[in-house]
Amino acid sequence: MAYGGDEVNAIVLDMGTYSTRIGYAGEDLPKVNMPATYGSVLDPDTGLFKHYVGDEGVNIYRPKMRLSNPMREGMIYEWNAVEDVLNYAFHSQLRCNTADHPILFTEPPWNNKWNREHLAEILFEKYQIPATFVVNNAVCSAFSAGKGTALVVDVGQDISSVTPVVDGYALTKSIQRQPIGMSLLTNTAYMTLTTPTLERVDAIELHSHQLISSKKPMGYNAKPIYTLRQDRLLNADQSWRNQMSRRVVEDWIEVCSGALETTFTVEEADKKGTKFYEFPTGYQAIFKGSERLHPAEIFFNSSALNRIRSYGPPPIAENHPSQGRMIPLQEALPLQNLIAHALDLQDIDVRSSLMQNVVLVGGGSMLPGFQERLLFEVSNLTRNKNYKFHIPTVPWERRFSSFLGGSILASLGTFHQLWVSREEWNEFGPDILAQRCK
């Protein structure tokens, strides 16, 4: 009962491009954290696709299983597997009867009307929920930091965005977003690893462990000796193999990569020391500071950005386009410029309070050295000392910030008058969502 809380067993549903987070309101961590991708296998008897979701659904080898991500820019753009994802979460993981639980779901600020109404419709029709509410995930992130007014800097999987939030309302006109996120970092790291250097004459082979039948222990930088599982190699879908290779790269990023705290120079980066990594093939390598810290420069450095612009932008949702403008990769800015630009667009009366409440969230911000570098670049760029960053120190609060904010919101006693109930949904139709969830 403390802090105005009143639990009504609400469920918070937070779908992102990298992972889907589902859990009970009032808790600080989601009960279910599953990859957003799903696998589909054609059943030859029925001619239908069978969908596999969750960690054990996606990461396991299955013959001819195609992996695809239904999310783009944080929005659902492929609806085939959404129900499979929700079934898995509600029935296999939470094991709850959804008719007893109101569900609050999050959406990116640029979500379109059709998308949110469609999801609400599925929840009402298929899952018989008593009530729902949709809330902007930038607002949630601000709430998770305990702020009603904040400038939310979200470095996500596909997109890094800067969203001003004033009194719990996202100011949609001045949102800045660009397709520079962890997936682009993974691409960059992929290129770094597969490009031969003077020390590594061969490109690193990024086979995932599911494909390797045996390997021999080798010394440092020796050519790996391993055998692949030919049966799997033949039957594995290319999309699954690509995804698994990316997982290898993501793991390498987690272990080795990071951002340099100051302006990137090779000498300075080399001072950060080397790191050792063994790939699934048994290949062992030591990575110099300049090598492992360079990929993250795409967030801060326009020359590094120029280099990757040739890789081309990631695909963008087309069937139901997002609202507002996304800065294309060709015009992308370093993150500090993006923040400064977003602030310049704000009304002068809120600008200083936004500057005092910059909230950094998103999986990308968990890179070691990322926040220090951002603070360094921002203070260098603007010469203004009044920036105050709020960066949650607990790492998962940054990753699950939108879940956490939604969890706080849905457990407040004063919030329960805002739910869009089934009765209202039936009476007013989908338009009630836009009226209620502003």
Added chain:
Amino acid sequence: MTSADVREIVSSLVPPGSTPVPRKAVAPSATRKPEGISRELYNLIGNAAPTLVAQVSRPKFKARPDLGRARVKWEFREFDNPARKDHLKLHHWQRATDTGNYRFARYNIDSAPISYIDEEYEAVYGTIPAEIDISLLASTSKEDTPWTKEDTDYLFRLVREYDQRFIVIIDRWAPPSGIDRPIEELKSRYYGVARSILERRLPEDDPNKAQTLAGFNFDKQQERKRRDYVVALFNREPEAIEEEEALYIEVKRLEQNERRFTKDREDLLRMLAGVESGLGTLKVGDEDTKKKKKNGETSADSPATPGGGSTKKSKAEAKYVPADDPTNCIVRYDPATVSVGSKSGVPSIFMRSSRIPVPKPSVATHVTQLLAELQISPNTLVMPTKVNVEKLESLLNTAGILIEMKRSVDRLDQEIRVLKARHKGENVEEVEMEHGEDKGKAVASRKRSMSIISNAANKRQRV
């Protein structure tokens, strides 16, 4: 060697007749150790332990929670939220004893913004054509385009929806006419319309009418100016900010110097001429100086005229002392001589007799002695007329100064003597010269004191 051996040796030293006195065992019951004091400490300080210590240091434990008695039963219960218009039933855990309305429903309050009906709007603004004249749109800049009723309706709807958060309203602004307007324009329109609607709606005899309407005053130009100013402030370079700060500190420093100078001058004047320069209570502050500049007064800069017997009234007091009123025979006296009045600068009620100056305590005895010599009793004047009292005042003043002067002369003499002693072995001429100078000074001061005495004498004669 055992203890028995030692005892044997010692007993051999003791004369055989005297038996050792059996040592009295210390009775612990007689001086019980008080609670809350450690045994070692008690052994050290013994009975002298202050009772307070024992009481203060006695450990106090929190009362044990009584778990057994208050067992609360909780129920998982359906509840109705009166803040909702529908019949949504949610469930929550609740104390079984808790009944009644939903606790959080009372937070459902409206900011009660102004709204109007079409008739009211038309009564104020007339029936404005629904469509905007295209030529008008082209000729004027966009934000000056007159408002349509549709746009105004839309504005009022947004204001209600977002509880007058104009920052959010301007973000969501997509009016039927499609005209983007700056935020101060929206505010001005909202407050303007609300004001005129209210003006018509409220009855004439409503006592709060003016006050209510004043709440809806909005000056667009003023707001624009304010915003421009804030933007300018925000866009200052760090160097400019630093310079401003440096200048501010410099001003503060100058003011402080000024204050010190004034104080020094005051002291000097009081010392040498016995005059209040009138600058002592000068307040050197931001607003004060600004005000003074405005009034064209340059009191801080103009040198005080020493020697003049007339004391300047300090500003704070001058404000509150009303002018003389000869027709009613009211004569106001200069309150500067003695500090009466309260700290706030407003003179309080006082007895006239209390205004007769009392000599400083350090010189009081000498002054009374002096007065006794002159055969004047300061407490009982024969004819306490205005003139006589003034005379007495100045006499007491000068007497005090005279005494102080004499003291400083004595001190200087003493110093001269010391210096002379120090310079004994040195050049005779130099010493003589110094001596001569000092003599000159001493003579001068003596002369002055003489003149003061004669003054006093004159006064006495007149008195």
